[in-house]
Amino acid sequence: MGQKITIEPVTRVEGHGKVTIHLDNDGNIEQTRLHIVEFRGFERFVQGRPYWEMPVLVQRLCGICPVSHHLAAAKATDVIVGAGTGEGLTPTGEKMRRLMHYGQMFQSHSLHFFHLASPDLLFGIESDPLKRNIIHVALEHRDLAVQGVMMRKYGQEVIKATAGKKIHGTGAIPGGINKHLTEEERDYLLHGDDYMNIDKMISWSQDALEFFKEYHKKNKAVIDLFADFPSSYLSLVRKDGALDLYHGVLRAVDTEGKKILHDVDYQEYYKYIDEEVKSWSYMKFPYLKEIGKKTGWYSVGPLARMNTAEFIDTPLAQKEFEFFKKYNEGKPSNKPMHAHWARLIEILHSAEKIKLLLNDPQLMEGELVTKGNKQLEGVGLIEAPRGTLFHHFKIEENDMISMANLIVSTTNNNQPMNEAVNQVATRVMTGKKEITEGMMNAVEVAIRAYDPCLSCATHALGQMPLEFEIYDHENMLIERKFKG
Amino acid sequence: MTEHTPNILVYGYGNPGRQDDGLGVKLAESLEKWIADNHYSQVHTDSNYQLNLEDVATISAYDMVIFADASKEDIPDFWFEPLEASDRVEFTMHAVSPAFILHLCNQVFNHQPRAYLLHIRGYEWEFMDIMTDKAKKNLEAANDFLQVFLQNLIQSDG
Numbered sequence: 001m002g003q004k005i006t007i008e009p010v011t012r013v014e015g016h017g018k019v020t021i022h023l024d025n026d027g028n029i030e031q032t033r034l035h036i037v038e039f040r041g042f043e044r045f046v047q048g049r050p051y052w053e054m055p056v057l058v059q060r061l062c063g064i065c066p067v068s069h070h071l072a073a074a075k076a077t078d079v080i081v082g083a084g085t086g087e088g089l090t091p092t093g094e095k096m097r098r099l100m101h102y103g104q105m106f107q108s109h110s111l112h113f114f115h116l117a118s119p120d121l122l123f124g125i126e127s128d129p130l131k132r133n134i135i136h137v138a139l140e141h142r143d144l145a146v147q148g149v150m151m152r153k154y155g156q157e158v159i160k161a162t163a164g165k166k167i168h169g170t171g172a173i174p175g176g177i178n179k180h181l182t183e184e185e186r187d188y189l190l191h192g193d194d195y196m197n198i199d200k201m202i203s204w205s206q207d208a209l210e211f212f213k214e215y216h217k218k219n220k221a222v223i224d225l226f227a228d229f230p231s232s233y234l235s236l237v238r239k240d241g242a243l244d245l246y247h248g249v250l251r252a253v254d255t256e257g258k259k260i261l262h263d264v265d266y267q268e269y270y271k272y273i274d275e276e277v278k279s280w281s282y283m284k285f286p287y288l289k290e291i292g293k294k295t296g297w298y299s300v301g302p303l304a305r306m307n308t309a310e311f312i313d314t315p316l317a318q319k320e321f322e323f324f325k326k327y328n329e330g331k332p333s334n335k336p337m338h339a340h341w342a343r344l345i346e347i348l349h350s351a352e353k354i355k356l357l358l359n360d361p362q363l364m365e366g367e368l369v370t371k372g373n374k375q376l377e378g379v380g381l382i383e384a385p386r387g388t389l390f391h392h393f394k395i396e397e398n399d400m401i402s403m404a405n406l407i408v409s410t411t412n413n414n415q416p417m418n419e420a421v422n423q424v425a426t427r428v429m430t431g432k433k434e435i436t437e438g439m440m441n442a443v444e445v446a447i448r449a450y451d452p453c454l455s456c457a458t459h460a461l462g463q464m465p466l467e468f469e470i471y472d473h474e475n476m477l478i479e480r481k482f483k484g
Numbered sequence: 485m486t487e488h489t490p491n492i493l494v495y496g497y498g499n500p501g502r503q504d505d506g507l508g509v510k511l512a513e514s515l516e517k518w519i520a521d522n523h524y525s526q527v528h529t530d531s532n533y534q535l536n537l538e539d540v541a542t543i544s545a546y547d548m549v550i551f552a553d554a555s556k557e558d559i560p561d562f563w564f565e566p567l568e569a570s571d572r573v574e575f576t577m578h579a580v581s582p583a584f585i586l587h588l589c590n591q592v593f594n595h596q597p598r599a600y601l602l603h604i605r606g607y608e609w610e611f612m613d614i615m616t617d618k619a620k621k622n623l624e625a626a627n628d629f630l631q632v633f634l635q636n637l638i639q640s641d642g
């Protein structure tokens with residue numbers, strides 16, 4: 001009997017998603033899809049609002065990555081106020097924003113690794129679902145749990161010091177930043193006690209990498225062979241090819257590492273990237289125009305950044321990057337579970353960058369804002385924790401927004417997540433008579449490697465329970481399972 | 485206030501950019517002035533969009549924590565109740581429940597503050613930073629109640 005399996009929603013993923021897996025009469029995978037089932041039109045919502053509200057307003061989109069939206073919108077409005085396209089800010093303005101961004105990256109990646117990924121790694125994908133959570137990590141590996149908690153807290157403190165407050169931060173404004181770092185804030189972040197200092201954060205970042213590499217040595221099949229599939233990769237890179245999470249040019253490489261988008265100015269992203277709408281999902285499917293809808297899709301995020309960048313400009317992360325590249329024989333890693341590894345390298349890089357910036361006196365003095373001639377359009381891109389985030393605004397002469405287009409990181413990863421679901425489902429479910437919790441979690445693990453924020457991607461409110469549905473080839477429901 | 489008064493944290497969470505979802509945050513904000521005016525140095529406030537792992541470290545420094553949040557439930561205006569720790573894992577792990585935070589605090593820091601939940605009834609959740617009039621009234625009632633609760637606590641300890 002043919003079957004259709006529905007996994008709804010995906011646990012430990014923000015937002016509302018549903019996975020359906022269709023099996024044919026022989027138990028083979030016929031089709032898999034990751035559906036996004038809620039939608040809120042945020043792009044329409046901001047129309048008619050003044051452009052200078054955008055850096056604060058867009059934070060309403062999502063409580064998970066408000067800093068990324070704050071900064072991407074600020075970069076777009078930099079262009080509108082004539083402050084340039086990412087390189088025209090004052091040194092203080094740019095460095096304060098970078099500090100905010102590295103704080104965001106540090107805390108977001110730490111949450112993902114310690115809270116979301118480590119239970120799967122420590123206890124196994126098919127282990128008791130009641131055990132696969134941070135509570136049990138704390139029970140059996142208390143040091144890891146402490147590190148996860150304190151690294152999150154440290155990142156939040158960096159954000160507070162730069163954005164001004166935790167909710168609806170106002171630090172980044174069109175053309176720059178609205179505050180310096182105070183001496184007190186700098187000293188607290190550099191030399192705070194109770195673990196709250198940057199040297200401890202760097203040390204713990206290295207420990208987390210060692211933990212992962214040790215795990216990798218013993219579990220190569222899980223990390224290297226789980227849901228691997230060929231993909232293209234896209235991210236910002238610095239003009240000289242370095243990893244740059246805040247600003248750069250747009251680069252894409254194919255599965256062999258050949259450049260397929262040649263370091264273009266992201267102000268013209270729409271010349272190279274388009275989005276396809278599919279009837280079964282509210283989330284669009286971006287693709288590279290030159291290659292086409294069918295094969296022009298690409299992955300974004302930590303793994304994509306490791307695959308597009310040529311080097312990292314901080315020494316400890318560069319050493320780890322070299323090891324990562326050597327392991328992958330100098331070619332892009334097509335292994336989604338390597339995203340965890342990439343994320344840890346970026347945690348270390350962010351910590352090193354935070355230390356450099358905290359020791360930079362320009363954060364505590366100097367001009368904050370750049371002004372220029374008003375433009376009627378601006379594009380702001382940033383490498384958010386989950387990948388490249390696009391904000392594009394057009395305004396009328398009266399300064400009101402007339403058009404907004406947001407392509408969030410999770411939207412960019414839409415097709416890759418669908419590919420990952422297909423890979424895993426094919427491997428673990430083909431020919432099986434009963435769908436176990438372990439199988440369902442395997443599908444979710446593949447999705448979680450992308451750390452998707454579906455709430456953000458669909459601009460949706462709320463959460464959803466997890467549901468599995470199994471249908472026969474005539475779409476008759478024969479089994480339903482809930483999670484969450 | 486004496487040294488016997490517990491260290492108290494009032495933690496409001498929610499998104500003020502989504503109308504009544506910001507009730508908990510607004511409560512924490514409105515209490516700040518009252519705390520300052522009365523020199524209640526052992527009562528503090530904090531707020532965020534949602535609770536997350538780092539809040540385990542935050543609450544570990546307190547003897548008592550009062551979590552304040554907007555509620556969609558059918559309650560009259562607000563509801564105040566003791567909070568029990570729980571290891572129940574919520575569907576989304578990008579945010580966690582107060583009960584989970586409490587439980588994890590005990591696991592990680594061997595300390596579990598006394599905790600309460602203050603639910604404040606909300607009605608609308610759109611992308612606006614203006615609360616509904618009904619929610620504002622509920623906020624006022626919850627604020628009045630909490631001030632009396634805290635004052636009694638401080639006086640009984642004094």
